[in-house]
Amino acid sequence: MAEEVKKEVPQMFKVTIDNITVEVAPGTSILLAARKIGGDVTPPAMCFYSKLKGSGGKCRTCLVEVAAGSTADPRPMPKLVASCRTNVMDGMIVKSITSEKVLDARKGIVEFLLLNHPLDCPICDQAGECHLQDLSYEHGSEGTRYEFQRRLFEREDIGPYIQLHMTRCILCYRCTYVADQITNTRVHGILDRGEHAQISTYISKAIDNDFSGNMIDVCPVGALTDRTFRFKNRVWFLKPMDAHRDCDKCCGRVTLWNRGDEVFRVTARKDEWGEVEDAPDGKPGWICNTCRFDKKKTSDWIIEGPRKIKRHSVISAGHYVGTKKPHETIAEVMGGRHPKLLMDIHTVSEVNKNSVHLSAIEGPATAEVFNNGKGTVLPSPK
Amino acid sequence: MKLLLDKANVEGIRFYEAYRKNGGYSSVEKAFKMAPADIVEEVKKSGLRGRGGAGFPTGLKWSFLAKPEGIPRYLVCNADESEPGTFKDRYLMEFLPHLLIEGLIISSFALGSNRTYIYIRGEYAWIPDILEQAIYEANQNGWLGKNILGSGFDCQIYVQRGAGAYICGEETALIESLEGKRGNPRIKPPFPAIKGLWDCPTVVNNVETLAAIVPIINMGGIEYAKIGIGKSTGTKLISACGNINKPGVYEIDMTISVEEFIYSDEYCGGIPNGKRLKACIPGGSSVPILPANLLLKTAKGETRYMNYESLSDGGFATGSMMGSGGFIVLDEDQCVVRNTLTLARFYHHESCGQCSPCREGTGWMKRVLYNIEYGKGKLSDIDLLWDIQRKIEGNTICPLGDAAAWPVAAAIRHFRDEFEWHVLNPEESQVRNFGLAHYADAREVVA
Numbered sequence: 001m002a003e004e005v006k007k008e009v010p011q012m013f014k015v016t017i018d019n020i021t022v023e024v025a026p027g028t029s030i031l032l033a034a035r036k037i038g039g040d041v042t043p044p045a046m047c048f049y050s051k052l053k054g055s056g057g058k059c060r061t062c063l064v065e066v067a068a069g070s071t072a073d074p075r076p077m078p079k080l081v082a083s084c085r086t087n088v089m090d091g092m093i094v095k096s097i098t099s100e101k102v103l104d105a106r107k108g109i110v111e112f113l114l115l116n117h118p119l120d121c122p123i124c125d126q127a128g129e130c131h132l133q134d135l136s137y138e139h140g141s142e143g144t145r146y147e148f149q150r151r152l153f154e155r156e157d158i159g160p161y162i163q164l165h166m167t168r169c170i171l172c173y174r175c176t177y178v179a180d181q182i183t184n185t186r187v188h189g190i191l192d193r194g195e196h197a198q199i200s201t202y203i204s205k206a207i208d209n210d211f212s213g214n215m216i217d218v219c220p221v222g223a224l225t226d227r228t229f230r231f232k233n234r235v236w237f238l239k240p241m242d243a244h245r246d247c248d249k250c251c252g253r254v255t256l257w258n259r260g261d262e263v264f265r266v267t268a269r270k271d272e273w274g275e276v277e278d279a280p281d282g283k284p285g286w287i288c289n290t291c292r293f294d295k296k297k298t299s300d301w302i303i304e305g306p307r308k309i310k311r312h313s314v315i316s317a318g319h320y321v322g323t324k325k326p327h328e329t330i331a332e333v334m335g336g337r338h339p340k341l342l343m344d345i346h347t348v349s350e351v352n353k354n355s356v357h358l359s360a361i362e363g364p365a366t367a368e369v370f371n372n373g374k375g376t377v378l379p380s381p382k
Numbered sequence: 383m384k385l386l387l388d389k390a391n392v393e394g395i396r397f398y399e400a401y402r403k404n405g406g407y408s409s410v411e412k413a414f415k416m417a418p419a420d421i422v423e424e425v426k427k428s429g430l431r432g433r434g435g436a437g438f439p440t441g442l443k444w445s446f447l448a449k450p451e452g453i454p455r456y457l458v459c460n461a462d463e464s465e466p467g468t469f470k471d472r473y474l475m476e477f478l479p480h481l482l483i484e485g486l487i488i489s490s491f492a493l494g495s496n497r498t499y500i501y502i503r504g505e506y507a508w509i510p511d512i513l514e515q516a517i518y519e520a521n522q523n524g525w526l527g528k529n530i531l532g533s534g535f536d537c538q539i540y541v542q543r544g545a546g547a548y549i550c551g552e553e554t555a556l557i558e559s560l561e562g563k564r565g566n567p568r569i570k571p572p573f574p575a576i577k578g579l580w581d582c583p584t585v586v587n588n589v590e591t592l593a594a595i596v597p598i599i600n601m602g603g604i605e606y607a608k609i610g611i612g613k614s615t616g617t618k619l620i621s622a623c624g625n626i627n628k629p630g631v632y633e634i635d636m637t638i639s640v641e642e643f644i645y646s647d648e649y650c651g652g653i654p655n656g657k658r659l660k661a662c663i664p665g666g667s668s669v670p671i672l673p674a675n676l677l678l679k680t681a682k683g684e685t686r687y688m689n690y691e692s693l694s695d696g697g698f699a700t701g702s703m704m705g706s707g708g709f710i711v712l713d714e715d716q717c718v719v720r721n722t723l724t725l726a727r728f729y730h731h732e733s734c735g736q737c738s739p740c741r742e743g744t745g746w747m748k749r750v751l752y753n754i755e756y757g758k759g760k761l762s763d764i765d766l767l768w769d770i771q772r773k774i775e776g777n778t779i780c781p782l783g784d785a786a787a788w789p790v791a792a793a794i795r796h797f798r799d800e801f802e803w804h805v806l807n808p809e810e811s812q813v814r815n816f817g818l819a820h821y822a823d824a825r826e827v828v829a
Contacts, residue, residue, distance in 0.1 A: 057569035058737050060777050079776045085569045108773030112742040145766055148749045171735060190564065190735070193547070195745040197735030 013090040017041055017064075018098045030083035030094055031062055035273060043096050044106070044135050046113070046220050047172035048084035051275055051284040055177050056084035059170065061109050061135060065102050068093040080105055103139075110140040116150045116195070117221075118167045126222030128235040128314045131274060132170060153198060158188060159207035161227050161293050162216060166198050169223035175199065175215040182286055183209040199223070210249055213292040217268050217276060228293050229265040233257075236315050238264055243301035249288040251279035255307050256298070263296045272310060383609060383635040385597040385617045386590070390477050396512065398519035401480040407525055409599040413488040414533045421492035425595065427603030429615035433470075434460060434551075434588030435666065435706040436781075437690050446575040447493060448583040456584040457495035458560065459486060459592055461502040461509075462544050462551040466667040466728055467708030470619035471589035473631040475502075475509050478593070479516035483539065485592040487525055488599055490537045493585055498539045501556050504546035513541050548732035552780045553586035554578075555734065566736045567780035588706075590619055610636045614689035618707055624662075625713035627651035636689035640664070641678045643688050644711060657713040660818055661797070664693055665705020667725050668785030670792030671718070672702045698792065714818045719804050719811075722793040723751040729786035740783040743774040747790055754801060757808030764801050768794050 012023040017034050018041045024033045032050065034042045043064055048056030056062075062084050066077040071091030080102060083094070096102055114136055121127040153166035171190065176199075179186035188201040201207060207215075216224050238257040245252045257265045268287045269277040279285040295301065309315045331338055394400035401407075413421055426441030447455060459482070463471040475482055482500075490498045502510055517539050520526045528536045542560055544550045550559045554568035557579050578584025594616060598606045607615045614636040623629045626644065628651040634643065643649045644659065653659055659674040678686060681700035686692050690704045712721065730744040747770050753759045771787035771794075778784070794801060800816040 057779060060737050060739055060779075063777060082569065082779075105773065105777055109738060109777070112738045112773070115742040115746060146746060148746075170738065171741070173736075192735070193549075194730060194733035194735045195741055197741065 011090075013088050013092075015088040015090075015092045015094065017094045018096050024088055026087075028088055029056075030064060030066075030081075030086050030088055030092075031056075033088050034083065034094075034096065041096055043083050044131075044139065045084055045273075046131055046135065046170060047174060049174050049177070049218055049275055050273075052174060052177040052181060052218070055172075055174055057082045059109070059113065059172055061106060061113070061139075063102060063105050063109070065095040065099040066092060067095050106139045107141060110136050111144065113170050114140065114144060115146050116167075117170070118150060120168070124165075124168065124222040125225045125230055125235075126168075126219075129274075130222060131220035151195065156200070157227065158201050159212060161213060161289065162207060163225050163227050163230065164199060165223050165225065166200075168221050169199055170221055171197055171199070172220055174218040174220070175224060178215050178218050179207075179209075179212070182211045182214055185209065210288050210290070211286060213289045214268065214276075214286045217270070220274070226265055226293075228296075233259060233264050236317050238315075240307035240309060240315065242269065242304040242307045244304065245291065245295065245301050247288060247291055250291060251281070251283075251285050251287070252291060253277075253279060253285050254287050254291055254301075256301060256303070258298070261298055263298055263301075266292045266295065269307070383617055384633050385609075386474065386478070386481065386593055386619065387631070387633045396477060396479060396516075398480065398516070398523060401478075402523075406480055407484055407523075409596045410484055410487050410525060411531065413491060413599050414531045414535070418492045418494060421488065421599070424603040425492070425598060428598045428606040429603075429613060430591065430594055430598060430606070431613070431615075431690065432588060433590035433594070433618065433706070435465070435668075437704060440587065440591055443575070443587075444493060444585060446573070447585055448576050449494070450583070454497070454582050455493055455495050456579045456582055457486070457490050457493050457498045458553075458556065458579060458584060458586045459498070459500040459589060460551060460553065460556055460586050461500050461506070461589050462547075462556060463589070463706075464503055464505075464548040464551050464732075465706050465708055466725070467623055467663060467710040468621055468666045468706045469623075470621045470631050470707055472506060472509065473621070474589055474593055474619065475506075476512060479512050480520070481593045481596060482513070482589055483516050483520050483525070485595040486539055487520070487530070487537060488595050489585075489587070489592055490539075491530075491533075491535055495585075496536050496538070498537060499560060499579075500539060500541045501550070501560055502541060502543055503551075504544045510541045510543055517541070547734075548728075549734045549780070549782055552782065555780065556586060557584060566734050567782075569779055611687070611689055612691055614691060614704075618688075618704075620688070620707045620709050622650050622709040622711070624709075624711035625653050625657065625716065626711050627654050634688055636687065638688055639678075640686045640688055640693075643709070650709075650711070653711065653713050657715060658818060659711065660714045660716060661712045661718060663702075663708070663710040663712075663789070664688075665703045666708030667710070667728065668781075668788060669703040669705040670698055670701075670788050671712075671721070671796065672792070673796045676700050676796070698788070699795070702792070715815055717755075717815045718793055718797040718800050719751065719755050722790055723748070723755045725789045726751050726786070729782065733782060733786070737779045737783070739774045740778045740786065743770050743783070744786045746770055747774075747786070751790075754804050755811075757804070757812055759801075759805045759808075761802065761805050763805070764794060764798065 013026055014021055014023055015033050017037060020037050022033055022036050031043055031045060043062035045062045046059035062082055063080040064083045065080055068074040068076060070089030121133060156164045158164045176189055187207055190197050191200050192198060216226050238259050241256045241258055243254055243256045253269060254266050255269050256263050268285055271277050276285050389395055389404050392400060392404055422441060422444045430440045431437045432440055461471055486498055500513060526537055530537060544559060547565050549555045550565040552567045553574055555565045559565040560579060574584040574586055576583060609616050617633050617635050620632050620634055622632060632649050645652045661671050661673050662677045663671045680686050680695045693702055693704045695701045726748040730748040733740045733744045735741045747767060750763050750767050754763055767790055771790045774783045775787035803816050804811045
């Protein structure tokens with residue numbers, strides 16, 4: 001009897017990531033265990049998508065060091081491992097941001113990913129919600145050491161709704177997994193090999209499928225963009241609103257991106273890792289093309305309310321939700337006065353001289369200008 | 383000592399009659415009287431190590447094969463020999479196809495594989511015909527097909543041609559390609575011994591490894607282990623090329639020294655035109671290059687021998703690897719920068735493009751090396767190259783990233799002054815080579 005009870009309770013594995021211990025079910029990858037902890041400990045992932053089977057292992061940004069394999073076999077792993085495709089063992093000790101080796105490797109990977117990337121963020125529709133942008137801000141260096149021509153491709157319309165910008169692609173293979181696992185046919189894939197590898201359709205076939213729009217959602221960069229939204233607006237000017245409608249093809253739960261009453265685009269609801277949220281039935285909340293491309297009126301939707309975006313995301317710029325006005329102390333020390341300008345009166349001693357003409361000083365006025373007597377040589381106003 | 387190539391010069395050995403007359407297929411008769419597990423045990427005892435490059439013990443690999451009930455197991459022969467400088471398998475398949483078939487039958491029996499595949503490199507366009515002919519003859523004479531030798535074991539061998547990709551020599555990429563998919567390496571684990579071809583347990587072995595099963599069964603594992611030295615048992619085929627008098631495939635037992643291999647008339651026959659030895663890539667293009675002084679003697683001053691341990695003595699700092707046995711010799715007139723560029727160009731061309739360090743890094747290294755070779759380099763480029771290779775190595779899905787990084791690393795480690803000379807003398811480097819410099823021929827220093 002006691003044994004039966006034991007079987008029902010699944011044994012949990014204890015894994016320590018950057019000195020934080022977490023308990024996860026067997027078969028969980030290191031990356032998902034780290035996501036359970038959250039924060040800086042979580043390795044970045046460009047190609048892994050937990051809702052797509054078989055994804056991951058390709059971009060190598062999620063490399064971590066395994067300092068001890070398990071309690072049973074505490075040997076460290078000789079190489080850095082891809083945390084998205086390595087399952088945890090009981091007693092595993094993982095180093096992510098506490099390992100110099102990992103940070104160095106990650107920096108290298110970011111450099112490799114940006115090598116052939118055009119860095120055209122100012123004109124890219126993905127800017128503001130781009131994973132590569134976040135990654136390079138967090139782990140990249142300020143410049144590139146690549147001095148050669150980047151690879152160039154023509155823009156290509158793959159189907160009525162999607163445009164492919166191959167120059168921006170980082171070959172994460174996510175869109176091919178979407179086509180394999182969500183749509184009933186795949187007509188696009190990777191052509192050529194090595195540096196010449198590119199996403200394209202089979203002999204200029206158009207992608208025409210009810211769920212093809214999800215490829216745009218999973219693309220971590222601006223390689224696959226929504227043709228109905230291209231150059232219409234910046235994502236941080238739009239207000240994301242949760243909404244739903246009755247749809248016979250999909251779950252119908254979406255995020256509307258509004259400006260005023262106008263719906264600029266419709267996407268699936270994404271969680272903090274940029275992946276689609278689960279629908280109430282527990283399945284990933286992929287949405288159909290009808291919801292995504294055709295229903296662009298607020299009257300088509302039942303709006304639930306504003307969507308919460310992480311505060312430090314650029315999409316939240318200018319939306320100060322839940323912030324507090326700082327407590328003012330100046331009026332208290334100044335005896336109730338509210339000065340508009342504060343200056344250090346000890347270093348600027350001769351400001352009040354009549355001979356100083358502020359508008360005649362070149363450049364910004366500093367204490368030195370006054371103290372060196374430069375201001376005083378100017379003629380006084382007539 | 384010759385075990386594999388001893389009858390290679392017999393007339394008509396490519397065909398069944400001559401092969402059978404010279405004792406061919408006797409090992410199959412012997413093996414089918416043994417239990418499959420005993421054959422694996424025999425291979426374990428022989429100490430045979432994988433001849434494809436990594437040198438993993440074959441018997442151990444075989445014992446890892448999962449054996450679940452009701453699921454077929456597969457044996458795949460890796461004949462996708464694409465490493466620059468390695469051509470031993472081609473020789474073996476072209477002149478002794480029945481030796482490979484014989485080894486495959488025994489191995490299939492030992493592993494319980496009823497369908498065995500030979501995945502052959504696309505560029506070897508004429509060899510599939512030879513193998514098909516040999517398989518046909520073996521079928522006709524009852525060595526393949528149903529109920530072989532009345533043992534109740536069925537086996538058929540199929541030849542599958544690749545489309546010409548170096549990466550398909552990597553075992554998981556080979557399996558993907560064999561399944562008809564794009565030849566991208568899989569992410570390990572799971573290893574092929576658990577989930578390989580069509581998600582079934584699979585063993586992938588090199589041509590030479592499978593051919594070596596025949597002498598092991600004929601003479602017994604313990605006898606085989608007596609040949610060679612230490613953990614380098616048996617004989618190894620070395621395909622020697624480059625600046626030597628007698629390029630070709632040689633079978634060696636792994637007790638001879640590198641010096642003897644290069645200079646003796648039995649093997650390479652020395653360097654032509656009285657030139658001196660500059661450097662050597664001892665195991666196929668992906669292993670680190672060694673300058674002459676470190677090639678003939680190890681860093682400790684001991685003689686270097688042609689075996690797994692001795693060639694890798696000193697790690698990557700002062701050693702190299704046995705690899706797949708592609709022995710490339712460079713004389714004093716060869717330019718190491720140009721040689722490294724050629725290799726970098728190859729790995730750039732052959733990268734599958736799946737994971738980012740290899741996809742982007744190989745092309746970058748090639749372009750920087752091109753600039754250095756053609757007099758447009760900067761001194762900082764040498765450090766840049768070192769940094770790029772460091773960030774590729776060990777961070778990729780499959781060993782191709784390492785294979786691309788190691789030659790560049792070794793060239794910079796041992797020949798940095800030649801790189802610097804190229805950068806500092808851009809015009810002179812276009813008309814003459816750097817020469818030997820202080821990598822004097824170790825033989826002359828000794829004498």
